[in-house]
Amino acid sequence: MRTRVRNMYWVDGAARRAYKHFRDCISFDVTYLTNMYKMPCAPFIGINNHNQSLQFGCGLMRNEDTDGYTWLFKTFLECMDGLAPMNIITEQDFSMRAGIEEVFPLAVHRRCRWHIIKKAKERLGPFFADRPELHKAFELCVDHSLTVEEFEWS
Structure with missing residues (x-):
């Protein structure tokens, strides 16, 4: 039987402290198989009061x-002392949506x-090509x- 990592989460103290101040909106975007382990990488990103990106974990x-x-969302919540994000993009x-609804039920999800x-x-390209004014609208x-x-x- 081979042993291998199933899931992993990382956060440091500086990120935990920053999150308490800047949890109003986080971005969560999974990158696909770009690391040596061929596992999706899922960073939690926020913005501070200087409009700088912060990685929360x-x-x-x-x-x-x-x-x-x-x-992943429960682990994030546990690491952040139970403070859920107010908004998540x-x-x-x-x-992902089902996990957000279960773990962050009060967060606004966009x-x-x-x-x-x-x-x-992808889906409307040819339609928009014939109607540039509709694409702009x-x-x-x-x-x-x-x-x-x-x-x-609108």
Whole structure:
């Protein structure tokens, strides 16, 4: 039987201290198989009062299913003394969303603009190519809508 790491999470004291002050919004974006262990790398990133990026911790996951994300988010929460993020920005992943809903039920969960535009171009590219004014209106709607009502009105 071979032994291998299933999941791992790292955080240091400086990140834990900073998180207490700058947990208002974090970004969570998994990178795929870019490390020597061929495991998805999952950093938790925030921004401080000088508009500088901060890494609050980082996980390596063997499985990107709901259980894997739930484990990672619970571990993050435990390391951060039970303080959940107020807002979390992620890619569009159903397993990730389920983990966020379970572990951070009060956090406002938003999708990353970059991922929204990328998916729209993948699925609507030919449609937008024939209608550049609609493409521009779509991007303005995504960029400038702060509420559901504003988005739907746009």
